[in-house]
Amino acid sequence: MLSYQHAFHAGNSADVLKHWTVCLCADYMIQKDKPFWYLDTHSGAGIYDLAGAEAQKTNEAHHGIHVMLRESEEKLPEALHLYLRLVKRLQAKHPHHYPGSPWFAQQILRPQDKLRLFELHPKDHQHLEKHFRQDRRCRIEKADGHHGLKALLPPPPKRALILIDPPYEQEKEYNEVIKSITESLKRFATGTYIVWYPLIQRASTQGRNKSGSAENMLKQLKRTHSDWLNVQFCPDTRIQGMFGSGLFIINPPWLLAEQLQKGLTALAHYLGQDTHSRISIESNN
Ligand SMILES: C[S@@+](CC[C@H](N)C(=O)[O-])C[C@H]1O[C@@H](n2cnc3c(N)ncnc32)[C@H](O)[C@@H]1O
Structure with a gap:
């Protein structure tokens, strides 16, 4: 077994959106000869076993990556091809496994580029x-x-391409992201930053609606920089709990919005629940 930690979420629709976007951005970064760094602040385990007991409990990949892998490449927009080819590359060696964000970046980076990965959990x-x-x-x-x-x-x-992908298990993590982005932009204003966030619908222990945490974070992130893109994908807006996810991207590569638009329409078609799915791309310029 290659890995098991956090495998219960691996390959779900939020992972598809996040990892596909990381692939698109990394692919843009290698269009220039100059080296770049890929920084992953919350890297996870790197590779996940979808056939393991943890993943089988929720089987989230069943409504995520497994659906996409069943479709033939010709049916899907070109924007998704690189991402899906990389998943197939891993599965050719390790059937039933799904890659994490650092693995996708590692496949795309060139010899002159570098990866810097952070992970707190001892097993991961x-x-x-x-x-x-x-x-x-x-x-x-x-x-x-x-x-x-x-x-x-x-x-x-x-x-640099920077992925900030916390678990958001604690409320304070939303503020940590705002602080991290604010401080990072002071040091390095031209980096491409991708912040992942959940869209959650549930009453918290304090009786508040928890989707407010992400909304408040977004409001503040939008004030940190003038060039950003906010992408959301909700496969089924009726779901209580996490009904979708989003990516807030600072300094997005040129044409990224166009690529995302094409791919998101396909994601909504294959992973969405008819009229209950929602996609959106909001941009500041
Ligand atoms: C959502 S998972 C990351 C998934 C990974 N980025 C991917 O897409 O494959 C979040 C990870 O952050 C780790 N983590 C939590 N707090 C952290 C912190 N302050 N610094 C680094 N890692 C942390 C958790 O152990 C967990 O593995």
């Missing part, structure tokens, strides 16, 4: 080490990703 960190330590471009730290990011900015090549 152990798995990351196992999968990535042979790669000389890659450094893995068992440390807080927000602190780690701060220490690395600006990166020596002055080009």
Whole structure:
């Protein structure tokens, strides 16, 4: 077994949106010869076993990556091809497994590029080490990703793609993201930052609607920079709990919005529940 931690969410529709977008952005970064760094503040385990007991409990991939993999490539927009080819590349070696964000980046990066990965959970960190330590471009730290990011900015090549993907298990994590982005932009205003966030509908223990946390975070993130894109995909808006997810992207690559629009329409078609699904792309310029 390659990995099991957090496998219960692996390959769901939120992962499809996030990892597809990471692939698109990394692919844009390699269009220029100049090296760049990929920074992942919350890296996870790197590879997940979809056939394992944890993943089988919720079987979230069944409504996510498994649906996409059943479709023939010709039917899907080109914008999704790289992402799906990479998933198939992993599965050719390790059937029933699904890659995490660092694995996608690792496949796209060139010899001159570098990966810097942070993961706090001891077991996830152990798995990351196992999968990535042979790669000389890659450094893995068992440390807080927000602190780690701060220490690395600006990166020596002055080009970077940064994924901030916390679990949001605690309310304070929304504020940590705002703080992290605000401080990071002071050090490195030209980086491409991707912040993942959940869209949640449920009463919290204080009786408040928890979707407010993400909304408030977004409101503040929009004030941190003038060039951003906000992408959301809700496969089924009727779901209580996490009914969708979003990505707030600062300094998005040129034409990313166009690519996302094409791919999102396909995601809504294949993963969405008819009239109850929703996609949106909001941009500031
Ligand atoms: C949503 S998962 C990351 C998934 C991964 N980015 C991917 O897309 O494959 C969040 C991870 O963050 C880790 N984590 C939580 N708080 C952290 C922190 N302050 N710094 C670094 N990692 C943290 C958790 O252990 C968990 O593995």
